[in-house]
Amino acid sequence: xxxxxxxxxxxxxxxxxxxxxxxxxxxxxxxxxxxxxxxxxxxxxxxxxxxxxxxxxxxxxxxxxxxxxxxxxxxxxxxxxxxxxxxxxxxxxxxxxxxxxxxxxxxxxxxxxxxxxxxxxxxxxxxxxxxxxxxxxxxxxxxxxxxxxxxxxxxxxxxxxxxxxxxxxxxxxxxxxxxxxxxxxxxxxxxxxxxxxxxxxxxxxxxxxxxxxxxxxxxxxxxxxxxxxxxxxxxxxxxxxxxxxxxxxxxxxxxxxxxxxxxxxxxxxxxxxxxxxxxxxxxxxxxxxxxxxxxxxxxxxxxxxxxxxxxxxxxxxxxxxxxxxxxxxxxxxxxxxxxxxxxxxxxxxxxxxxxxxxxxxxxxxxxxxxxxxxxxxxxxxxxxxxxxxxxxxxxxxxxxxxxxxxxxxxxxxxxxxxxxxxxxxxxxxxxxxxxxxxxxxxxxxxxxxxxxxxxxxxxxxxxxxxxxxxxxxxxxxxxxxxxxxxxxxxxxxxxxxxxxxxxxxxxxxxxxxxxxxxxxxxxxxxxxxxxxxxxxxxxxxxxxxxxxxxxxxxxxxxxxxxxxxxxxxxxxxxxxxxxxxxxxxxxxxxxxxxxxxxxxxxxxxxxxxxxxxxxxxxxxxxxxxxxxxxxxxxxxxxxxxxxxxxxxxxxxxxxxxxxxxxxxxxxxxxxxxxxxxxxxxxxxxxxxxxxxxxxxxxxxxxxxxxxxxxxxxxxxxxxxxxxxxxxxxx
Numbered sequence: 001x002x003x004x005x006x007x008x009x010x011x012x013x014x015x016x017x018x019x020x021x022x023x024x025x026x027x028x029x030x031x032x033x034x035x036x037x038x039x040x041x042x043x044x045x046x047x048x049x050x051x052x053x054x055x056x057x058x059x060x061x062x063x064x065x066x067x068x069x070x071x072x073x074x075x076x077x078x079x080x081x082x083x084x085x086x087x088x089x090x091x092x093x094x095x096x097x098x099x100x101x102x103x104x105x106x107x108x109x110x111x112x113x114x115x116x117x118x119x120x121x122x123x124x125x126x127x128x129x130x131x132x133x134x135x136x137x138x139x140x141x142x143x144x145x146x147x148x149x150x151x152x153x154x155x156x157x158x159x160x161x162x163x164x165x166x167x168x169x170x171x172x173x174x175x176x177x178x179x180x181x182x183x184x185x186x187x188x189x190x191x192x193x194x195x196x197x198x199x200x201x202x203x204x205x206x207x208x209x210x211x212x213x214x215x216x217x218x219x220x221x222x223x224x225x226x227x228x229x230x231x232x233x234x235x236x237x238x239x240x241x242x243x244x245x246x247x248x249x250x251x252x253x254x255x256x257x258x259x260x261x262x263x264x265x266x267x268x269x270x271x272x273x274x275x276x277x278x279x280x281x282x283x284x285x286x287x288x289x290x291x292x293x294x295x296x297x298x299x300x301x302x303x304x305x306x307x308x309x310x311x312x313x314x315x316x317x318x319x320x321x322x323x324x325x326x327x328x329x330x331x332x333x334x335x336x337x338x339x340x341x342x343x344x345x346x347x348x349x350x351x352x353x354x355x356x357x358x359x360x361x362x363x364x365x366x367x368x369x370x371x372x373x374x375x376x377x378x379x380x381x382x383x384x385x386x387x388x389x390x391x392x393x394x395x396x397x398x399x400x401x402x403x404x405x406x407x408x409x410x411x412x413x414x415x416x417x418x419x420x421x422x423x424x425x426x427x428x429x430x431x432x433x434x435x436x437x438x439x440x441x442x443x444x445x446x447x448x449x450x451x452x453x454x455x456x457x458x459x460x461x462x463x464x465x466x467x468x469x470x471x472x473x474x475x476x477x478x479x480x481x482x483x484x485x486x487x488x489x490x491x492x493x494x495x496x497x498x499x500x501x502x503x504x505x506x507x508x509x510x511x512x513x514x515x516x517x518x519x520x521x522x523x524x525x526x527x528x529x530x531x532x533x534x535x536x537x538x539x540x541x542x543x544x545x546x547x548x549x550x551x552x553x554x555x556x557x558x559x560x561x562x563x564x565x566x567x568x569x570x571x572x573x574x575x576x577x578x579x580x581x582x583x584x585x586x587x588x589x590x591x592x593x594x595x596x597x598x599x600x601x602x603x604x605x606x607x608x609x610x611x612x613x614x615x616x617x618x619x620x621x622x623x624x625x626x627x628x629x630x631x632x633x634x635x636x637x638x639x640x641x642x643x644x645x646x647x648x649x650x651x652x653x654x655x656x657x658x659x660x661x662x663x664x665x666x667x668x669x670x671x672x673x674x675x676x677x678x679x680x681x682x683x684x685x686x687x688x689x690x691x692x693x694x695x696x697x698x699x700x701x702x703x704x705x706x707x708x709x710x711x712x713x714x715x716x717x718x719x720x721x722x723x724x725x726x727x728x729x730x
């Protein structure tokens with residue numbers, strides 16, 4: 001249909017061009033090009049529809065085409081064209097040179113084209129689009145219960161400023177919003193979507209019949225027969241209908257009348273029943289011992305079905321009351337309920353007047369009381385009372401109570417077999433010299449011989465005793481204050497001895513020691529000072545002990561040879577104190593190895609133990625300098641250098657460094673504080689700032705004995721000529 005329509009429109013366009021005075025060849029070429037453009041445009045905008053939709057669309061388009069064909073020849077309405085070339089384009093109406101004629105967009109004939117300024121062309125910046133009548137519209141199912149409308153509509157673009165028709169055509173648009181399907185008998189009236197009825201519901205109508213059915217468990221369920229309709233929830237179509245019997249979700253217990261359920265007709269078989277006691281007939285009691293008696297009774301009963309409640313049978317039975325009941329005794333001790341006779345096993349005896357008591361010797365220094373005493377015994381169960389006299393022996397024996405050797409209770413006479421002597425007042429005491437630097441005390445005391453059993457005094461008098469342990473003499477003015485012994489001063493000893501050393505220098509070779517001694521000669525027995533002795537003695541020649549160039553004993557000042565300043569190591573930027581000190585030690589090692597030179601870092605003995613000092617002296621000087629540097633506060637720098645340079649120390653040096661580091665790291669509390677104070681006082685750290693960086697270093701004083709000349713070299717750092725230098729100063 002669209003092909004016929006395009007051809008008709010092209011023919012009309014060619015006629016219009018001929019009327020406008022254009023050459024026939026040009027008009028025919030424009031018509032051919034327009035037909036091709038229309039076909040391409042329609043192919044791009046044509047919606048994809050089913051065969052049924054295409055057939056309906058062609059019918060609609062044919063109708064519109066016929067309506068368009070009825071318009072005046074040589075023009076073109078929106079209903080009759082639908083493409084840009086066939087309505088109001090510049091090609092369809094005329095060229096710019098022939099701007100006096102054109103085609104009326106409404107198909108009513110020629111219209112006057114507005115005159116334009118030939119010197120200034122319109123830029124068509126205010127173009128607007130105007131839509132005409134809808135040529136075709138259809139709904140497309142979205143697959144989610146909705147459809148969307150698609151519309152094909154003619155349009156033209158026109159400049160609002162100059163009025164020129166810029167173009168036109170046919171456009172397909174899709175609605176922004178979707179619509180829910182509108183069903184009629186299960187089919188959407190808009191898009192033709194057929195509902196599959198996947199979601200249905202059943203609606204029940206009038207009840208035709210109902211009955212109760214026994215469930216076999218003491219209940220029944222109601223079954224109802226009623227009309228129903230199965231309806232689609234989506235489109236509302238009734239997809240099924242009929243009559244159905246349904247069972248209730250809940251069950252009901254049987255309602256019995258004479259053993260038959262009134263609802264379902266179930267007949268009870270009385271499989272379960274319960275006994276109901278309805279009347280008391282009689283009772284009797286049976287004794288079970290002193291604790292009481294049991295009660296039995298006869299009852300009238302009915303056996304009733306548990307399910308339907310009907311009476312099954314009746315009768316009597318004997319029953320026992322739970323528990324044991326206490327006897328109710330009369331004045332004779334007989335239970336009034338069961339005739340049990342009380343045995344008075346719970347009787348309580350209370351004692352009264354003592355008629356007789358005798359103490360009997362037990363032969364072990366004690367006696368026991370034998371007692372005859374009146375009593376009254378009352379039974380707590382029945383109240384029965386009985387009186388009498390009881391003879392018993394006291395459970396606890398008593399010690400004899402003596403007077404003049406005879407027990408006052410049982411008459412036992414003590415044989416005085418356990419006699420002890422007790423001493424009283426000292427009559428006389430004296431010390432007697434033993435001739436060995438000691439004396440022994442002789443004491444005369446009063447005494448009594450007393451029986452340890454009855455306490456009787458059997459004998460008394462005075463007795464001289466001699467001390468077992470001798471005592472040393474206690475002297476005063478060489479006479480013992482105890483025994484009067486006068487000391488003969490045969491043993492002497494030296495006390496209060498003092499010794500003073502004076503050192504006299506004899507030059508660089510050393511100094512002589514002169515010793516002055518004083519002491520007392522004292523008696524070793526009595527402590528008397530017998531003599532005061534003074535002696536002078538000349539000692540041996542010994543070497544000086546220098547500190548800061550001066551002997552600490554004789555005051556000799558050593559002659560020092562000024563050492564010229566020597567550069568040991570230079571670094572362009574960062575001073576490396578560890579390697580510098582190592583190299584300083586290496587410079588001294590040749591002479592040290594030959595025995596011609598001795599060197600020791602001053603005050604290092606304040607930081608190391610005797611064992612560590614001995615191990616240090618056995619090492620090369622380079623190792624000694626590095627280990628001393630670590631001990632005085634540069635542990636981290638030394639450890640980093642050793643880690644980076646495995647050949648920095650000898651094996652023995654590395655072992656000693658590890659030992660010293662471990663000991664210092666283990667210090668805590670006062671020991672750690674003392675170590676830090678020693679480092680600060682004897683090895684002060686100096687900071688040097690260069691080019692914004694701060695470097696810490698310490699100066700080590702090394703005592704050097706070289707060819708008989710002793711000196712102290714100070715190793716440190718200084719900055720000179722753009723480099724850090726290690727210096728050695730005297």
